[in-house]
Amino acid sequence: MWFELLVPVLLGWLAGLLVNYLADVLPFTRRLSQPACPRCQTPFRWADYLTLRACRTCGKRRSLRTWIVLILAAASFLYLWLFPRPGLGLPLSLIVLTYFGVIIVIDIEHRLILFPTVIAGAVLGLIAGTYLYSKQDGVLAGMLISLLGGVVGFAIMFLFYKLGEVVARYRARKMRAAGQAEDEEEALGGGDVYLSGVLGLMLGWPNVILGITAGALAGGAMGLLAVIAYLIQRRYAENSLMTFIPYGPSLVLGAFYILYFF
Ligand SMILES: [Zn+2]
Structure with missing residues (x-):
């Protein structure tokens, strides 16, 4: 059924949100802090942050990286769902992939x-x-x-x-x-x-x-x-x-x- 494919896409979207969140806060605060606008430093409301709204204070839109990560995560989760790889099994495959996303984004942006x-x-x-x-x-x-x-x-x-x-x-x-x-x-x-x-x-x-x-x-x-x-x-x-x-x-x-x- 086609609507079953919404499951991996939604899971991928959530994983993408997690990758974005960790890449937004960890390099700066080294802890799971509240995300803040990179331009004016105003903390985001969680609802605004998770729905990808622009900053209410200065109007800065969310980064291109945010969107690239979300789309790639949803697409790759869908791919692994449709064509599961032997070995790790689906749940571990998805978790490891999400981990790789965090490492790659932070390393590219901060060389860290x-x-x-x-x-x-x-x-x-x-x-x-x-x-x-x-x-x-x-x-x-x-x-x-x-x-x-x-x-x-x-x-x-x-x-x-x-x-x-x-x-x-x-x-x-x-x-x-x-x-x-x-x-x-x-x-x-x-x-x-x-x-x-x-x-x-x-x-x-x-x-x-x-x-x-x-x-x-x-x-x-x-x-x-x-x-x-x-x-x-x-x-x-x-x-x-x-x-x-x-x-x-x-x-x-x-x-x-x-x-x-x-
Ligand atoms: Zn701002």
């Missing part, structure tokens, strides 16, 4: 992986990983596979992080030599190390290797697109090549691909 989202992700990751791998050999074996994936995911990205520090030092030296002010860009943020651990818990061992590889490919593709965009705009400079790429979304995309489509 927030600590509360890492903790929540670790719990969710252990549950998802254990569920995925306990079907054959029981819960304990599943949990071990999940934990091993988490440790490996964390360790691999930790090595890259240390490598990134070396690159950052080299870059800072070059910028000083060129008389430019240093900036605070990190090649690979520390948050990505924790995120990689979380994704490792979900993917388990050895799929964590596949997930990180897919994430690196996605990151490389995004980096390549950035370079091409620079070349087209003739804004190419040596520094552009080292400009920060948000690795978080790439890692999440890689894990998403392995979890849902591999």
